[in-house]
Amino acid sequence: MNLPGAAPAPAGISGAAGNGAGEVLLEVADLRVDFHRGRQTVQAVAGVSLRIRRGETLGLVGESGCGKSTTGRAIVQVERPTAGRINFDGTDLTALSGRELRRARVGIQMIFQDPISSLNPRRKVRDIVAEPLDIWKRGDSQDRARVVATMLEAVGLDPEVAGDRRPREFSGGQCQRISIARSLVMEPKLLVCDEVVSALDVSVQAQILNLLEDLKSRYGLTLLFIAHDLAVVKNVSDRVAVMYLGKLCEVAPSDVLYQAPAHHYTTALLASAVEPDPMAARSSAPLGGEPPSPINPPSGCRFRTRCPRAEQRCADEEPALREIAPGHAVACHFPLVGPVAPTSGQPAAAVPAGCFAPRNGAAPGSA
Amino acid sequence: MSPEIQTGNLTFPEVSDETTLLEVDDLHTTFSTSRGPLHAVNGVSLTLDRGETIGIVGESGSGKTVLTRSIMGLVPREGVTRTGSVNFMGQEILNAPDKSLRQLWGSQIAMVFQDPMTSLNPVMRIGKQIAEPLRLHTDMDGKEARANALSLLTQVGIPSPEERLRAYPGELSGGMRQRVMIAIALACAPRLLLADEPTTGLDVTVQAQILDLLATLQKDRTMAMILVTHDLGVVATRTDKIIVMYAGNVVEQAPTATLFSAMAMPYTEALLGSTPRIANPSHTRLNAIEGRPPDLVNVPPGCPFSPRCKYAQDICHQVRPPLVPAAEPNHLFACWFPLGGRSGPHPPAVTVGVASERPDRPDPVPGPAS
Numbered sequence: 001m002n003l004p005g006a007a008p009a010p011a012g013i014s015g016a017a018g019n020g021a022g023e024v025l026l027e028v029a030d031l032r033v034d035f036h037r038g039r040q041t042v043q044a045v046a047g048v049s050l051r052i053r054r055g056e057t058l059g060l061v062g063e064s065g066c067g068k069s070t071t072g073r074a075i076v077q078v079e080r081p082t083a084g085r086i087n088f089d090g091t092d093l094t095a096l097s098g099r100e101l102r103r104a105r106v107g108i109q110m111i112f113q114d115p116i117s118s119l120n121p122r123r124k125v126r127d128i129v130a131e132p133l134d135i136w137k138r139g140d141s142q143d144r145a146r147v148v149a150t151m152l153e154a155v156g157l158d159p160e161v162a163g164d165r166r167p168r169e170f171s172g173g174q175c176q177r178i179s180i181a182r183s184l185v186m187e188p189k190l191l192v193c194d195e196v197v198s199a200l201d202v203s204v205q206a207q208i209l210n211l212l213e214d215l216k217s218r219y220g221l222t223l224l225f226i227a228h229d230l231a232v233v234k235n236v237s238d239r240v241a242v243m244y245l246g247k248l249c250e251v252a253p254s255d256v257l258y259q260a261p262a263h264h265y266t267t268a269l270l271a272s273a274v275e276p277d278p279m280a281a282r283s284s285a286p287l288g289g290e291p292p293s294p295i296n297p298p299s300g301c302r303f304r305t306r307c308p309r310a311e312q313r314c315a316d317e318e319p320a321l322r323e324i325a326p327g328h329a330v331a332c333h334f335p336l337v338g339p340v341a342p343t344s345g346q347p348a349a350a351v352p353a354g355c356f357a358p359r360n361g362a363a364p365g366s367a
Numbered sequence: 368m369s370p371e372i373q374t375g376n377l378t379f380p381e382v383s384d385e386t387t388l389l390e391v392d393d394l395h396t397t398f399s400t401s402r403g404p405l406h407a408v409n410g411v412s413l414t415l416d417r418g419e420t421i422g423i424v425g426e427s428g429s430g431k432t433v434l435t436r437s438i439m440g441l442v443p444r445e446g447v448t449r450t451g452s453v454n455f456m457g458q459e460i461l462n463a464p465d466k467s468l469r470q471l472w473g474s475q476i477a478m479v480f481q482d483p484m485t486s487l488n489p490v491m492r493i494g495k496q497i498a499e500p501l502r503l504h505t506d507m508d509g510k511e512a513r514a515n516a517l518s519l520l521t522q523v524g525i526p527s528p529e530e531r532l533r534a535y536p537g538e539l540s541g542g543m544r545q546r547v548m549i550a551i552a553l554a555c556a557p558r559l560l561l562a563d564e565p566t567t568g569l570d571v572t573v574q575a576q577i578l579d580l581l582a583t584l585q586k587d588r589t590m591a592m593i594l595v596t597h598d599l600g601v602v603a604t605r606t607d608k609i610i611v612m613y614a615g616n617v618v619e620q621a622p623t624a625t626l627f628s629a630m631a632m633p634y635t636e637a638l639l640g641s642t643p644r645i646a647n648p649s650h651t652r653l654n655a656i657e658g659r660p661p662d663l664v665n666v667p668p669g670c671p672f673s674p675r676c677k678y679a680q681d682i683c684h685q686v687r688p689p690l691v692p693a694a695e696p697n698h699l700f701a702c703w704f705p706l707g708g709r710s711g712p713h714p715p716a717v718t719v720g721v722a723s724e725r726p727d728r729p730d731p732v733p734g735p736a737s
Binding site: 064207230235237255258269272273276278286288289 | 426427526540541542543570571572573574575576578597598599600601603604623624627637638639640641642643644645646647648649650651652653654655656657659
């Protein structure tokens with residue numbers, strides 16, 4: 001379904017998935033989410049467009065506060081977007097409300113970071129997992145019991161033993177399995193996973209990551225996998241989107257992104273990551289400082305205040321997400337891979353890095 | 368004659384030629400619980416030289432945090448038994464009275480905790496919190512301590528430190544708060560820094576900054592460090608040696624390069640196998656270790672890792688393997704069937720009573736199964 005008036009999504013962000021390019025299941029167009037704090041407005045998500053094809057896993061990485069979780073929550077409509085469209089399986093979720101919205105988003109389920117606090121401590125595991133079925137009055141009680149048992153088994157729990165227990169009797173990893181079972185009973189098409197393994201020990205993390213891969217192929221799921229850990233994201237994703245201060249800076253197939261990153265921020269993130277290998281080049285904190293406040297983001301490119309390559313043009317003109325290779329899009333005037341962005345409007349004089357124009361200064365190129 | 372620092376009834380030389388700073392011998396820490404004794408640390412020995420960094424890795428519940436707290440003396444006296452020996456600069460500090468330990472904490476041994484939010488006093492300004500140990504342990508007056516706090520904040524890389532001195536912890540980000548924690552820990556120039564998961568919960572970019580900062584400060588001050596983490600990536604490039612703990616026991620110990628190139632203990636291999644790596648292509652299946660670490664009140668007999676170990680044979684479930692030296696120098700492991708085809712310790716000829724209940728037990732063969 002083509003939305004009338006929808007801004008055409010950049011071609012680069014709908015790259016072919018590794019496992020057969022299916023049709024687009026989720027299309028997010030120019031998503032904006034603002035939060036108001038007193039008189040100030042925080043732009044948590046400032047214009048994000050992305051597409052996820054059926055059967056694909058899209059990873060979304062970035063530092064804390066970059067808006068990756070808000071993006072996930074806005075897709076599920078937990079946070080109503082300020083602007084933009086979310087087209088899921090042919091329906092624009094932002095145009096719906098009330099009962100229609102609830103019905104439309106049954107196909108999207110979300111799993112959260114803290115597995116213990118996302119389960120009701122007073123209910124039995126069996127009832128927790130059955131609750132979506134109860135709410136939607138699916139089947140009779142026998143059918144539901146059967147579905148719950150199948151799901152608990154699918155996530156590696158014994159329904160006979162686990163069903164009558166309460167969440168506190170389980171470890172963090174097992175609670176995350178219960179959350180996954182609960183999210184799957186409605187047979188969702190899209191699973192939004194928000195930092196689902198970051199609170200877990202490395203051994204349990206590996207179990208859950210393997211489980212997600214198994215369930216994905218077994219139930220034909222499509223995943224939006226939000227996490228800050230680059231190695232974890234690479235492990236599960238077909239494509240990876242990197243987010244900084246409310247905007248996407250780079251989208252590429254995961255092996256491409258990690259091998260030949262085009263955005264300076266992606267490079268810095270990768271250089272900061274630690275690998276369990278004493279021979280690996282020791283990172284030397286390539287990024288100083290912390291991201292600027294989203295209340296008052298820098299003009300032009302949002303990363304320019306920490307970018308080693310920043311020029312006057314980066315302050316004047318906001319780089320658009322453009323395709324530099326099939327399936328590889330970057331929002332940078334001077335990417336590490338691919339050509340320099342063609343100038344729109346008059347070319348800005350190159351100045352040494354570090355000399356920035358004041359905010360809202362002469363911006364001949366900004367649209 | 369070197370001047371000496373008087374700390375209660377413990378005396379530490381200001382300068383010493385000895386290289387060994389800390390020597391822990393057969394340390395046991397046992398908590399008494401309603402279900403019975405819980406052996407959180409079960410016979411750990413280690414030595415640490417001046418300026419050296421040792422990494423302690425293991426899953427949660429492996430006893431790594433209790434170990435560092437036991438070394439420092441930060442465990443409750445009630446309901447906790449500690450035996451063995453902790454020798455810090457020639458002094459036995461395991462059963463030193465609290466009064467002398469208080470002199471030691473901060474000035475000689477300092478600690479950086481995992482959670483910078485709950486470790487800082489939320490209603491005290493940053494500057495005062497950094498100056499506090501200086502006022503306690505040195506004869507600096509308020510003005511000097513304040514000037515020192517400012518210099519410490521600058522050293523840990525906090526921008527506009529003058530303003531930050533007046534800030535409250537809640538006004539700082541997680542990374543900045545951890546820098547403040549480090550500044551407090553370093554205020555009195557301790558000889559030993561215990562860093563318990565100092566970067567867990569921080570972003571990768573901030574993690575790299577904090578680890579670099581610790582390494583630089585450590586080098587400048589010839590400070591020894593014990594770095595506790597569950598992440599093998601954090602210790603791989605930043606430690607001199609590594610101790611792998613499981614269920615309160617040291618299961619492998621080696622110089623860092625040796626551990627990664629010639630690991631002997633299946634648990635170490637399993638930990639590494641379950642860590643996702645950027646160097647691997649996406650969708651690489653992880654070698655997850657099934658199950659969970661044992662309940663420390665009811666640790667199974669034999670090797671504590673045997674219920675989850677893919678190489679385990681009968682003897683592993685019956686007799687606990689001793690920590691024995693490998694061929695490489697300073698490399699110890701506790702496994703009957705170590706990796707890489709090396710020979711393990713000689714299993715006892717007569718095994719304990721359980722053996723008779725298992726008549727089908729095959730003779731243990733050296734080297735990993737299959």
